[in-house]
Amino acid sequence: MERPNNVATGTQTSAMRVNAPVKQLFRPHAYVRAWSRTSSGCRANAAGLTPRSSPAVGGLRAHASTGHTQPLADPIVEEAAAYVEMARLVNLVPSCLLVFLGAWMGSGRNLHALWLGRTWIMSAISGSIAVASCVLNDFFDYTVDVINEPNKPLPRGSVPLDGALLLSFCLYSAVLIAACVLEPPLLRFIIAFSAGATLLYTPFLKRMTAVKNIAVAAVIALSPVAGALAAGAASAGLHAVASPCAYLFCCIMHREILMDLNDTEGDRGSGINTLPVVLGRGAALAVALLLVVLAVGVSLHSALVGGGLSWLWALAPSWQPWVRGACAAAVLANSLTLVNAAGRLPRSGYEKDVVKEAIEGSMAPIGLGLLLTAVAA
Numbered sequence: 001m002e003r004p005n006n007v008a009t010g011t012q013t014s015a016m017r018v019n020a021p022v023k024q025l026f027r028p029h030a031y032v033r034a035w036s037r038t039s040s041g042c043r044a045n046a047a048g049l050t051p052r053s054s055p056a057v058g059g060l061r062a063h064a065s066t067g068h069t070q071p072l073a074d075p076i077v078e079e080a081a082a083y084v085e086m087a088r089l090v091n092l093v094p095s096c097l098l099v100f101l102g103a104w105m106g107s108g109r110n111l112h113a114l115w116l117g118r119t120w121i122m123s124a125i126s127g128s129i130a131v132a133s134c135v136l137n138d139f140f141d142y143t144v145d146v147i148n149e150p151n152k153p154l155p156r157g158s159v160p161l162d163g164a165l166l167l168s169f170c171l172y173s174a175v176l177i178a179a180c181v182l183e184p185p186l187l188r189f190i191i192a193f194s195a196g197a198t199l200l201y202t203p204f205l206k207r208m209t210a211v212k213n214i215a216v217a218a219v220i221a222l223s224p225v226a227g228a229l230a231a232g233a234a235s236a237g238l239h240a241v242a243s244p245c246a247y248l249f250c251c252i253m254h255r256e257i258l259m260d261l262n263d264t265e266g267d268r269g270s271g272i273n274t275l276p277v278v279l280g281r282g283a284a285l286a287v288a289l290l291l292v293v294l295a296v297g298v299s300l301h302s303a304l305v306g307g308g309l310s311w312l313w314a315l316a317p318s319w320q321p322w323v324r325g326a327c328a329a330a331v332l333a334n335s336l337t338l339v340n341a342a343g344r345l346p347r348s349g350y351e352k353d354v355v356k357e358a359i360e361g362s363m364a365p366i367g368l369g370l371l372l373t374a375v376a377a
Helices: 014-018 020-024 030-046 055-065 074-087 089-106 111-115 117-140 142-148 161-179 185-201 211-221 223-230 235-240 242-262 264-269 275-279 281-305 310-315 317-347 352-361 363-376
Strands: none
Touching (some): 117 161, 117 185, 211 223, 242 352, 352 363
């Protein structure tokens, strides 16, 4: 934005973690290790020896003494849970909703567009790209995460590196295959661009100052455009999603810079020239706040002059100034949440927990602001 297990002792050193990627690349899976430990215990008992105790064998003995058996599938379940954690499936919901939002707006706010098969295919593609990019980023960021995020699945050894690489490869392949059935060509280009940008993000784009932030923001902001194209939107439909996409681009850029603020030390040590590393944390935070101002400007323009509520003006023309004023006030009040969260960072000395709280808390106001912009645009 990856450490081998020491079965005998369950301990690791920092040096082993940092040099682990090559050694771990083709390590056996956890359930193979569990079977190996159990088999060793059986051989030792057959020879009249007392095998060295291990958690798996000890657990089996304990359950055997009470008449219960512990299946050897537990390591598989744990590894599957680690895969789910690494995939960050929580990103699936916003990724899919952005496509549906674009389809609704691009079709002239027609709910029928939400039931089109190609809209659902595009939604699945968007979610798959989001998951694949998270997994691949963790794969390439293994050595950095050992310092910044040692509790993530790959650094703590819950997922093998080759497993992460295989999962991302399968997802990207499925994305490109599904794109072949979609029209128009511009939509296929957006899908190819999004897949390519996320694929090249960590090995190449991440070391380019600000380019990595722009790439991530562009991929996310293009999701409503892709949804509109999937629903068959013409030029008027694409114009309708312009303001929400611009708002989303600015807000995601803001959020990406906050993430860089939290990873400054690890990025500096790894030679990744993020904005906080190059400009300093204070200047980078100023850029992030400027992006919030731009996003608010886009949203205010939609609230004050947008035609999204023209049906309401036709029914009650006298309501127009009041409703527009209420929308503008809601936009300003919502933006204060982002500004206040960012303002706490310097006072805390950019403490990791405070920055993380600002990052996690930014999703709700960004989503609300996007909805206000989409309705009013």
